[in-house]
Amino acid sequence: MYQIPRAEWYDLTRATNWTYSYVTEDEVFPEEMSGASGISIEAWETYDEPYKVSYPEYVAIQREKDAGAYSVKAALERDAYVDRADPGWISTMIAHYGAIAVNEYAASLAEARMARFSKAPGNRNMATFGMLDENRHGQIQLYFPHANIKRNHQWNWAHKAMHTNEWASIAARSFFDDIMLCRDAIAVSIMLTFGFETGFTNMQFLGLAADASEAGDHTFASLISSVQTDEARHAQQGGPSLKILIENGHKEKAQQLVDISIWRAWKLFSVLTGPIMDYYTPLEHRSQSFKEFMVEWIIIQFERQLADLGLDAPWFWENLTKDLDVTHHGMHLGVWYWRPTVWWNPAAGASVKDREWLEEKYPGWNSTWGKCWDVITDNLNNGRESLTFPETLPYVCNMCQLPIVGTPGDGWDVKDFSLEYEGRLYHFGSEADRWCFEQDPERYKEHKNIIDRFLAGDIQPADIPGALMYMNLGPSEMGKDAHDYAWAAAFKKQADVA
Known part of the structure; x- marks a missing residue:
């Protein structure tokens, strides 16, 4: 049967608009949902997405992808890789699934907002496919870890995490809700698909896929x-x-949306991806350091893309670049120390060889973070494990919902960065976190972080056991050292030999 060539019909089908006869344009696309900024629909019709695909092509490609991923899973199921994998790598998978899987489904709702309310027909067309994408991502990343629940209840947090008040879940929801579920269609297209997905998800998924292949986890590599x-x-x-906003006099708005999404994404990834790449992944399988990935995928890539679009680098760019040497190390140390409050088993990543690698990648690590790990190691090797557990909770930023950290050592x-607003004192971990709040205080002012809830009496009893109960962490789910302190014992053996 003869088929009309794709080039003859594609532009018509992906950009269909019509004249409304019984409703107004504003009723079809209310500003609070569309975010069109008063720009005419004719201007939005110039939206030209770089990647074009038709529905038959999409279905064929996605079927092939699913067949490949599920086939690899089935073929390697008997290999029981999970039972012999390094515990740090197991923690990588458990942490990833809990933070990402359900939020992938939530992203389908964000795509649906663009598919319905964007004034740009090309955006609506692409978002329809994006909605199917995200639904698939949620399903596959819930299905793969489900088979491992028989091994450890922590795997169940792929589904459970985002339905709890566990502190890392609160931080993840705060970010994803902000850029995906509480914005108009154009803001979503910028904050989610450009600010977050263009760089940060590529780094998360490409970096993890590379590390998974190196570690021999071909099932996870295929999935990612x-x-x-x-x-x-x-x-x-x-x-x-962004191009349409800038061409129609809304560069300031475009810049603001980009800047907020980049900073908020960076802070979340400093606690999720940073420790995974630099501490959890077995040393012999690390393809690059977290800083190297960030420089390649975020600093260099975003600067180039922003310049091409006519935008400036975010005003905090220099601060972010400096933070690449600092922030994720503090987040990692905090997560390990407060390990009973997370759903995975943090890998210390502080063995002799780990520390040599960290010093090479981050000169000065041993004189700062290393000093903290010296104390922890000494306590563990001298029967003082209790001193390596928390007795209270750290203070948490009112924007990123993560602990406020600094660099230990002589340069502590x-x-x-505090701010008083409408009689309430807010605390922030950086100038950029405070700036994000100041851009739209009404959006954020009512939220209580985990410490606010603790001080308000929402957590009872007001102690660590009460906090664990509030976070819905059962005894078999609470995190512990991934390697059962074997890395610390090695220091003791080394000292005994000497």
């Missing part, structure tokens, strides 16, 4: 690669939106 190829396509929705530099 399958997801990332979708992200690379629908991540391109934000660029055309922790700082609280």
Whole structure:
């Protein structure tokens, strides 16, 4: 049967608009949902997405991807890789699934907002495919870990995490709700698909896929690669939106949305991806340091893309670049120390060889973070494990919902960037976190972080056991040292030999 060539019909089908006869344009696309900024629909019709695909093509490609990922899983099921994998790598998977899987489904709702309310027909067309993508991502990343629940209840947190008040879950929800579920269609296209997916998810998925292959976890590598190829396509929705905003006099708004999403994404990834790459992944399987990934995928890539679009580098760019040497190390140390409050088993990553690698990648690590690990190691090797557990909770930033950290050692530099607003005192971990709040205080002012809830009496009893109960962490789910302190014992053996 003869088929009309794709080039003859594609532009018509992906950009269909019509004249409304019984409703107004504003009723079809209310500003609070569309975010069109008063720009005419004719201007939005110029939206031109770089990656074009038809529905038959999409279905064929996605079927092939699913077949590949599920086939690898089935073929390697009997290999029982999970039973012999390094515990640090197991923690990597458990942490990833809990933070990402359900939020992938939530992203389908964000895509649906663009598919319904964007004035740009090309954006609506792409978002329809993006909605299918994200639904698939949620399903596959819930299905794969489900088979491992028989091994450890922590795997169940792939589904459970985002339905609890565990502190890391609160931080993840705060970020994803902000950029995906509480914004208009154009803001979503910029903050989710450009600010977040163009760089940060590519780094998470490409970095993890590379490390998974190195570690011999071909099932996880296949899954992550399958997801990332979708992200690379629908991540391109934000660029055309930015172009139209800038061309129509809304550069300031475009810059603000980009800056907020980049900073908020960075802070979340400093606690999720940073420790995974630099501490949890077995040393022999680390392809690059977290800083190297960030420089390649965020600093260099975003500067180039922003310049191409006519935007400036975010005003905090220099601070972010400096933080690459600091923030994730503090987040990692905090997560390990407060390990009973997370759903995975943090890997200390502080063995002799680990420390040599960290000093090479981050000169000065041993004189700062290393000093903290010296104390921890000494306590563990002298029967003082109780001193390596928390007795209270750290103070948490009112924007990123993560602990406020600084660099230990002689240059101890922790700082609280506070702000009083409508009689309430807010605390922030950086100038950029406070700036994000100041851009739209009404959006954020009512939220209580985990410490606010503790001080308000929402957590009872007001102690660590009460906090664990509030976070819905059962005894078999609470985190512990991934390697059962074997790394610390090695120092003792080394000292005994000497």
